Amino acid sequence: MKTLKSTIAIALLATTVFFNANAEDRRTENTNSSTMLEYKSSNLNVGMYESGKANSMKLNMALTKDAGKMATVKLMDEKGTVLNEERIGKKLTGYNFRFDFSTVAAGRYFIEITNGEHIITKEIIKGISTLSY
Incomplete structure (x- = not known):
């Protein structure tokens, strides 16, 4: 049972890392304030x-x-x-x-x-x- 839980946890972690690594978010500066950033996804x-x-x-x-x-x-x-x-x-x-x-x-x-x-x-x-x- 412990091995099954470890396997599931590793699979969930790998899936999360994969989706985060493939995100294509881009940052652009907000024209209203130079300290704020808005995210523009494509x-x-x-x-x-x-x-x-x-x-x-x-x-x-x-x-x-x-x-x-x-x-x-x-x-x-x-x-x-x-x-x-x-x-x-x-x-x-x-x-x-x-x-x-x-x-x-x-x-x-x-x-x-x-x-x-x-x-x-x-x-x-x-x-x-x-x-x-």
Whole structure:
């Protein structure tokens, strides 16, 4: 019974840490008072997972964003060269992508998502037969 309670407590703690780590709150200064801060949240979020079997080298990305705002998704190498760029229209609130890393060299890559106000950058490391993100 004690082991079950410990397992549940650890699972709840891990879930809380995960959700807090993925929060996309942004602070902006209040124009009425320089000492007060207001929080502005955005619905610009991204999730990544490898599709199919393990080490398939195909990375799926799910994007959610606010309606009424455009978003841009760029896949870049470590030198900043844009390998792929997608623009998501104002009407869409969600979009899915698939990047095939089987044809690119091993190294560091970055996915940059922006909606004009917020930027999310994710790092992907491609090994000989693995992806880490």
